[in-house]
Structure formats: structure tokens, C-alpha cells
Amino acid sequence: MHRRRFIELGLATSGLALGSTASANDNRYRPGGPWAPNERAVNYSGYLDNEQLGERLRRLDERSDRIELEQIGESAGRGDPIWEVTVGDGDERVHVINQIHGDEPTGAEAMVEILQRLAGGSGPKIDRILDELTITIVPRANPDGANFVGEDGLGDDGEFRQRRYNTTEWEEGDSRYKNENSYAYNLDVPGYDLNRGFSIIPGFSPGDENEDWWSVEDEEANLGTLDVPVDEVGLELQDGNPYDEIWNAGLNLNPETQAVTESFLGADPDWALTHHHQGPTAIPESADESPGPQRQSIMSVMAPYGPTHANLEDVDYASYVREGNPFMSVDAQTRSLQLAGLVPERMDQFGRGRLDTITRYAYGPLWGSYLDSLCPQTDAAGALYEVSHQSDDRGHKALGTMVKVSVEGIMATFERIADGSVHDVDEMSYFDLPIPEGIENPHDERGSPSQKR
Ligand SMILES: [Zn+2]
Secondary structure, three states, rough: OOOOOOOHHHHHHHHOOOOOOOOHOOOEEEEOEEOOOOOHOHHHHOOOOHHHHHHHHHHHHHHHEEEEEEEEEEEEOOOOOOEEEEEEEOEEEEEEOOOOOOOHHHHHHHHHHHHHHHHOOHHHHHHHHHHEEEEEEOOOOHHHHHHHEEOOOOOOOEEEEOOOOOOOOEEEEEOOOOOOEEOOOOOOOEEEEEHHHHOOOOOOOOOOOOOHEEOOOOOOOOOOOOEEHHHOOHHHHHOOOOOOOOEEOOOOOHHHHHHHHHHHHHHHHOEEEEEEEEEEEEOHHHHOOOOEEEEEEEEEEEOOOOOOHHHOOOOOOOOOOOOOOOOOOOHHHHHHHHHHHHHHHOOOOOOOOOOOOEOOOOOOOOOHHHHHHHHHHEEEEEEEEEEEEOOOOOOHHHHHHHHHHHHHHHHHHHHHHOHHHHHHHOOOHHHHHOOOOOOOOOOOOOOOOOOOO
């Protein structure tokens, strides 16, 4: 059995001033290390399994009348609960999802800590958050990927792993063709990338798809690309020239994306956050600033935006942006950039150290994703966090910092929406953040660092 030891470790280190003590320096990131030597050496016992997470949430619910806990679905393979937690009763509505990729676990860990603060904490900042915000959190959107046990992932004993995908197998009739951007058929146990599965079409149900949307590129593998013409999306185009087609929109085939979509529309949020992990990254040219190794970036932040902010002069976009998301209002674009821009402001308060290494995850529309598909449906602003390192390329050493940067960023977001100061953030500060470089993990057999979100 995997025993959970993270909370004890977290409490033991949370009193340290990060970056200012010898023990923190011993933990400092350096290019090339300290890596876990290989996948087997990664200790998953630091993470809550599905049962432990449910137990923690139930205990919080029992002890605090500020928290409402509801099961909103169950995972496709294991049938494990998908939880939703609501806290606060204010007019500003915030929706947060975590761990939609199973091997990106620290968002769920951070949520437990945040909920502990909101459920039991006191003081003017907490009071204001509870008064001004209604926060709806899905702590773990992909229980199958988070808790993959044994050969088929569905066991109770056997090797415990985490992986990106859920465990649904595509079946004839689920959709016209396998969607190559969402379905991973070439795994021992196939599954879906759930952050490619959301539909931007309001009210879309599986089976509503049109044969004309598919362009099949490989008949043998029966793959396909789902291109939805923009005039069939049904949302109001906000500005600029839209794409003719929305490439790889999602089909909402899985119970996980269905539960998250319902949760989102039920919450009707003004603001949306989603938490992920990326590969290891470094701040460009950081070794030139001071002696010593190049500084690694603990987290990248991303804001989705539309044509207004996708065509500015003197901005380094450095990726495939095209026109941005044409369904986002200018107001939602601006607020999204402010959500991302407030994160490095918060980390500056900790001084030069591991938290003060926030970089920019370059945005381009990803049509099956939570932010690009759902935000335009409620005119929500969005932000995405990409903590560096998947759960299988770091050991315990980095876990506390990964959770810490997530907790601080999200708490700062709640505080600044609650006191209104989010609107004071210079939205252009997001574009001032450097786009990080990928770093090779010497033990990573998967090759180049993943930059998927
Ligand atoms: Zn991810």
C-alpha cells in the first residue's frame, strides 16, 4: 500500500523561509539534477491516492460548515468518485480544475491545503474571500490517470503509477472516427487525453457530431481530425477575423469531461483556473546574470486571449498563435492576462529564490481544452498554471516547492479577485515574462521535454 506522507513533510517545511536557509539551498534546482534516477525510483507515496483524497475532503466537509462537498461523477475505468467542493458565497464566481492529466498531481495536493485554509482559517483576507467569492473546485478531474494500479490500471494492489490519460477505450459508435488529438490508441491500456475532449459548442452532446467535420488522414489507423466550421460553434464572434475551422474541437465523450462541463456551467464562473505540469524548464540567459548554474523555472503561467491581444506590436509571441480565441471578449482577454500577471507579482514577495522564477507558457488556441472551450460560454477569464516536472521525473525533493508555488499563486488570485485589485494588474506584464527553455532530463527515456498542456 502507498502511505501518504506528503502532509507531514509539507507541515515540517512550511515554516522555512524559502531560499534563505542552508537546507533550502541544498534543495536548489540545477540543470541536470537532482533528478530521480529513473521512473521506478520516483516515490509516488508522496501523493494522495483516490481513497485518501476522498477521505481528506470528507473530513474537511464534516469539520467546516463553510465547505460543501459533492460527488459529480465517476471515472470511466475505475469508477472512482469525481469530487466538487464549493466554498464561499460571494457574487464573483471562480471555477478551478486540477489533475485532468493524471501524472500532474500537485494541483490536487495544493487544493487540500487551500481548502484547509479556507475552511478553518481566519483573518481579514480569508473573510473577504469567503464574502466576495463563490469558489467551485474539482480537485482531481482524472482519477483513473491519477491512480493507475496494476497492468490494466484498475486494480487495488500492484504497481501504483500515474499517467496522463484516463482508461476509456474507443468503441465503434462512440464517435465517427478516433480523434487523433484526444485518443491514445497506442498504449498498453488506451485512453483519452481529457484536456482535448471539451466541446466549444454550447449544449453539445456525444453523438451530435457531423460527418462533414472529419478529415481522415490515415484510413488504416482510422484516425481523424475534427474540424468544426466556425459558424457552427454557436458562440458570438468577438473581434478580428475568425478561423474558418476550429481544429480538433472535443467530443465530450468521457464521463470526466461531462462532469467538469456540468460543474463549470452550473458554477457559471467569471474566472477559471486550471492546474497542470510541464517538462523541466530553465530561464533563458539566467546563467549570464550571476555566477552559477542556469536557473530553472518552477512554473509557467498562461492566459488565453483573442484577436485583440494576439496582434500587438512589440510582443514576442514565439508560438503558433494565429488569431487567438475569437470567442473571447476583450474584457475576458484583459482579465485573463491580469490573472496570469498577478502570479509573478506574488512570487516577488518571497525574494530571489525558487519561487521567483515564473515564466510564460506561450499561448495558442487548443480547442478541446477546458479554457478555450468553456471560458467563452460564460465570458470567464482564464489562467493555466504549468508547474515544472511531471510526477515521474522528480522525486520528493521538489514536491514541497511545487505545491507551495501552486498554493501561493491560487491564494493570491482569490485575494486579488476578492479585493478587486486584480483589475490593477498591468495586463501587458504577462508578455514581459520570458518564455522558458526546455531542459533535458538525463534519465528521461521519453526524449525531449514535454511542453503539452
Ligand atoms: Zn497537463
